[in-house]
Amino acid sequence: xxxxxxxxxxxxxxxxxxxxxxxxxxxxxxxxxxxxxxxxxxxxxxxxxxxxxxxxxxxxxxxxxxxxxxxxxxxxxxxxxxxxxxxxxxxxxxxxxxxxxxxxxxxxxxxxxxxxxxxxxxxxxxxxxxxxxxxxxxxxxxxxxxxxxxxx
Numbered sequence: 001x002x003x004x005x006x007x008x009x010x011x012x013x014x015x016x017x018x019x020x021x022x023x024x025x026x027x028x029x030x031x032x033x034x035x036x037x038x039x040x041x042x043x044x045x046x047x048x049x050x051x052x053x054x055x056x057x058x059x060x061x062x063x064x065x066x067x068x069x070x071x072x073x074x075x076x077x078x079x080x081x082x083x084x085x086x087x088x089x090x091x092x093x094x095x096x097x098x099x100x101x102x103x104x105x106x107x108x109x110x111x112x113x114x115x116x117x118x119x120x121x122x123x124x125x126x127x128x129x130x131x132x133x134x135x136x137x138x139x140x141x142x143x144x145x146x147x148x149x150x151x152x
Contacts, residue, residue, distance in 0.1 A: 001058060001066065006074035015069040016056065022069065027062035031055050060086055085122065092118045 002009040016023055031039065031054045039055075058066060067079035095115040102108050 001056075001063070004078045005066070005070050006072055006078075007070060011070070012066065013056075015066065019065075019069055022065045023062060027059055027065060029057040029059065031057075088118050088122050092122070 002012045005012070016028065033054070036054055063079075063082055067075060067082075092115060095111050095118065098111050099108055099115070102111065
């Protein structure tokens with residue numbers, strides 16, 4: 001998160017430490033010593049110095065709270081991007097549940113097209129493609145979704 005927000009890790013850790021009331025249970029996941037050892041053993045090439053502070057993972061709510069504390073321009077831009085991504089994920093979830101609830105094949109095709117657009121926005125926003133075709137294929141238990149993206 002520090003990299004995304006354009007600050008040093010110590011500033012994120014300090015923000016959390018100085019504002020415990022903004023990070024109740026469920027806002028941050030802090031790795032245990034056992035979790036950290038497993039993670040380090042699976043990533044042998046990682047340059048991770050021995051630290052007294054275990055890594056943190058922020059939930060969606062925790063990210064919003066962190067954004068209220070970090071006030072740089074980059075933090076604001078990152079927060080907007082994160083909010084947009086979560087919003088698209090919610091829209092995708094809603095569209096997928098609609099597909100399962102609808103028996104009309106025309107309505108399903110319409111929703112599948114909308115779903116494909118959401119997926120392409122989520123996955124390919126930064127992708128610069130010229131005169132080529134990218135295909136995203138995702139298989140769900142109930143529905144198979146295939147969406148072709150052409151970007152210029």
